[in-house]
Amino acid sequence: MLVARGIATAVAPEGGLTDVQAELLGAIASALTGVAVDYRSLELLEPLGPEELADVLAARDAGYRHRIVHHMVLGELVLRPIPVVVAHRVATYAHALGVTDDFVRVARRYAQGAYGLAWMDLQRSGFVEHVRDADGDQPGASVPSKLDPFEPAQVDPELEARWTAFAELAPDTLGRRVWEMYDSRGFGLPGSPGGAPAYLAQHDFVHVLADYGTNLKGELEVFAFIGRADPDPKGFAWLATLIGLFETGYISSTGFFDRDVRERSIRAPGMHQRIADAIRRGKVVCDAYGVDLFDVDYSEFADRAVGEVRELLQMPAKSAGAIDSGSAGVFDPAGMSEKQRRFAAQRRGDDT
Amino acid sequence: MNRNFCQTITFRCADPAPIIAMSEEWDRNQATSDIMGYMGSRVLADRERLGYYVIIAEFGVVDPNVSAADEAARNNARPETQAFADRLREVIDGEPEWHHFDELYRTDR
Numbered sequence: 001m002l003v004a005r006g007i008a009t010a011v012a013p014e015g016g017l018t019d020v021q022a023e024l025l026g027a028i029a030s031a032l033t034g035v036a037v038d039y040r041s042l043e044l045l046e047p048l049g050p051e052e053l054a055d056v057l058a059a060r061d062a063g064y065r066h067r068i069v070h071h072m073v074l075g076e077l078v079l080r081p082i083p084v085v086v087a088h089r090v091a092t093y094a095h096a097l098g099v100t101d102d103f104v105r106v107a108r109r110y111a112q113g114a115y116g117l118a119w120m121d122l123q124r125s126g127f128v129e130h131v132r133d134a135d136g137d138q139p140g141a142s143v144p145s146k147l148d149p150f151e152p153a154q155v156d157p158e159l160e161a162r163w164t165a166f167a168e169l170a171p172d173t174l175g176r177r178v179w180e181m182y183d184s185r186g187f188g189l190p191g192s193p194g195g196a197p198a199y200l201a202q203h204d205f206v207h208v209l210a211d212y213g214t215n216l217k218g219e220l221e222v223f224a225f226i227g228r229a230d231p232d233p234k235g236f237a238w239l240a241t242l243i244g245l246f247e248t249g250y251i252s253s254t255g256f257f258d259r260d261v262r263e264r265s266i267r268a269p270g271m272h273q274r275i276a277d278a279i280r281r282g283k284v285v286c287d288a289y290g291v292d293l294f295d296v297d298y299s300e301f302a303d304r305a306v307g308e309v310r311e312l313l314q315m316p317a318k319s320a321g322a323i324d325s326g327s328a329g330v331f332d333p334a335g336m337s338e339k340q341r342r343f344a345a346q347r348r349g350d351d352t
Numbered sequence: 353m354n355r356n357f358c359q360t361i362t363f364r365c366a367d368p369a370p371i372i373a374m375s376e377e378w379d380r381n382q383a384t385s386d387i388m389g390y391m392g393s394r395v396l397a398d399r400e401r402l403g404y405y406v407i408i409a410e411f412g413v414v415d416p417n418v419s420a421a422d423e424a425a426r427n428n429a430r431p432e433t434q435a436f437a438d439r440l441r442e443v444i445d446g447e448p449e450w451h452h453f454d455e456l457y458r459t460d461r
Binding site for chain 2: 087102116
């Protein structure tokens, strides 16, 4: 509860926590600790300053303190605009906790209005350096290697053929289900003209394994999950990017995803529960499996049953709360965008 | 209210390409450096006076206790800024003109 008080003090704008902040941070704290945390009631308590929070967390390791700072950053990123005073305050807390974090700086750039520099920073610090660090650069490796995950896709017949071959696998295997996901929505296979970049396509295996839809809300869930499953805190870049694209509009385009804030997805009913549950599930996979899910060679698991691969990753099921809040499965029409639903209906031969 | 600040650098040159490359390099370096007031810049070509250009560098508040104008002054004192100015002088004709403005209004805030 003390930690939550510190987070609330750090991210509260002048008028107090916004509804989105209170709901999202409360849901995350509850999902991760199993204890109900009401951020609204925390505001009635005395603020907890940076040094006091540092004392509270003194016995915790650097990784834990880093994740706490990310919760603060998340609390900032859902604000538009981010008040300079909030961004500066969060930086003060990070400093007191002994955490140097690129996303604190990105949030400060948003607060300043330097959106171009912020995106350059997020790309370099969050993705390029992270992918470069993780890039084994081994000859013959099946995991796509890219310094920039948003680099435009290249036509690659060999890669397309590997993905096309998934169609021949047995029903309910990972490869077959991923192929069905692409086929049912009319997505271009990696390697084909207009197909997804190979590195980014890795996350589509996670859509199937974690059972998240492919509309904007499903993308937020899947990247919240992937980001937290990454043992490197830089995995937070995924959620930070998706929020910038689909909630606040701080990012106009990544080349593959484009800004879409028509729905303001994070503040949609139930999304705080869904995001929180995705983070909880990601944490479990991080603790048990400990590998960036973008670095997994899914071709090795393509002919295995989806359930078997989930067990291998020790992936927990969605919570009842997330499902009750509308978390749709990857093959559930509710998990598709309107355009995807129309394509799927046409594919089935429906009149709709 | 956080008031932004702009610095304009007006100059004449035969080829703006090196200036654009320098500006891109500057932004790349700023993007992953410690945050300061610099927000970004634009390089504009004068349509009426061929060969005349202006760089508009924008500064904003990152610390509630430091104004954007003071952030710009701190930026001017940095060795890398001085180095940029030196390189600029090497590729332009004559001396650049510097002007400083407080922002009174903008559409997109």
